[in-house]
Amino acid sequence: MNQDKLRLLFKLQEHPMAPAVQLAKEVQISPPTAKAWLDSLKKEQVYIGVQPNLRVRRLGLEIDDFLLEVDSYNALVKIEQFCEKHPYTLYRARVFGGSSQGIMVQFRQPDKARKHLEDALEILKERGYIKNIRELPTLNPVYGSTYTRPRLEAWDPKRMVWVFDWDEWWKKESTKSNRTIEEIEDAKGRIPLDKLDAKILEMITRDARQKNTEIIESIGLDKSQMGIQQDFSKRLKKLNEAVESYRVFINWNHFDVYNTPLIIANADKEITEQLIRKLQMGEFPFGSSIRQTKTGFVWSARMPSAHFSELISLVWKISIDYELLIIDYKNSQRYALWAETFDPEQNDWKADREFCLEKPLMSIDIL
Structure with missing residues (x-):
């Protein structure tokens, strides 16, 4: 390049x-x-597309994350099939390491649907497909979580290496984070939606860099009809209130980024908060997400081999103990919001047991 x-x-x-x-x-x-x-x-496929980071609560949704341990490859495939059929799946990725193997899953769903998801996972566990269910804390910044974007300026194209001094980064004084903006945005309340809004959300969560006219045609409207483009612009402006930021999805194989560790660590609260503050400063050059837990943190990242050992050394130094897993990014999948999850009669997201539990499980021959 x-x-x-x-x-x-x-x-x-x-x-x-x-x-x-x-x-x-x-x-x-x-x-x-x-x-x-x-x-x-x-x-x-140097970059795959652009997707929004949504303030899901403003849309009437929540994000729930789980790490599901399995005993066999067939069980893993069955859970992936369940994710394909579940209406609110946001992300799935295989994970492995040590004595653990399984899948990390993320669902973007109305709060009323959570009980049905928990029941579905318990049914899969009873049938022998899941060995253990571990819930992970949400990535919502209000709960002390954050993510970092890759800083391509840290990439040296001449030497084909990433330049980053871990020791200097950790020694540097970090300022206390300010989550006021996110807390204010989260507290603003739910944005009123209808079925057409849900269709627009589906399209922008697929690829937000589409032209307005392309989205209009994709959702079945006539772009030449009087008033359509003006109405679309108003709707898009309203929906953008639920967008925290936009993110470019880059294929990091082009930049020597192959390692995707997932670290579950026990650490002092002060150390965990210090780590989160440092990540929020914006100097960390690799894409990552960190979630604060009651006993420490869960930290996942994408980085080259040369920096993988530096990450592990840092975690070893600052934590009481930790578990290291690897995310199999080649067997991962991100899902757009599905417009069919919105009920136009109720003017709300579907959250009944049949839609959220029975249909997904029946489609994979569990019920």
């Missing part, structure tokens, strides 16, 4: 929703060249 293409990718990561004309100006190339390069980068 030439230097200008890399700079364009940098700018896209900084401004995921910026039009090609703006990105071209910042990189000092022509708009047609910028558009052609963006198209080729996506075609070559």
Whole structure:
């Protein structure tokens, strides 16, 4: 990849929703060249797309995370089938390490649907497909969690290495985090939605860089009909109130990033909060997410082999003890919000037992 293409990718990561004309100006190339390069980068899957980080509570949803341990490969496949059929699956990824193997799953669902999910997982456990169910804390910043975006400026394309001094980063004084903005946004209350809003949400959670006219056509509307584009713009503005930020999904194989550790650590509360503050400062160069637990933290990241050992050394130094698992990112899947989960008659998300438990389990021959 030439230097200008890399700079364009940098700018896209900084401004995921910026039009090609703006990105071209910042990189000092022509708009047609910028558009052609963006198209080729996506075609070559250097980047996969742009998705929103949603303030799900403003949409009337919650995020629930679980680590499911299994005894066999067949059991793992069965749980993946369940995730494919469950209407509210957000993410799944195989994990392995030590004596543990299984799958990490994430669901974006109405709170009333949680009981049905818990019951479904218990049924899978009773049938022998799940050995153990471990709930992970949510990634909501209000609960002391945070994530970091990869900093491509830390990548040295000449030497093909990531430049980062772990010791200096840990020694550097960190300021106390301020979650006021997220707390205020979370407290604003639910945004009123209808079925058309749900269809728009499905499209932008698939790829937010689509043109408005493309989304309009995808949801079955006529873009040439009078008032349609104006109504769409108003709806999109309303839905953007539930968007914290936009994120570019990059294929990190192109940047020597292969290791995806998941660390479950017991650590002092002060150490955990110090680690979270340092990650929130924005200097950590690798994509990661950290969740604070009652006894420590859960930290996952993507990084090259040269920095993997540095991460483990740091965790070993600051924690009481820890468990190391590896996320199999090649066998992971992220799901868009599904518009069919919205009930137009009730003007709310579906949360009945038949929809959330019986249909998914019956479709994989469990019930």
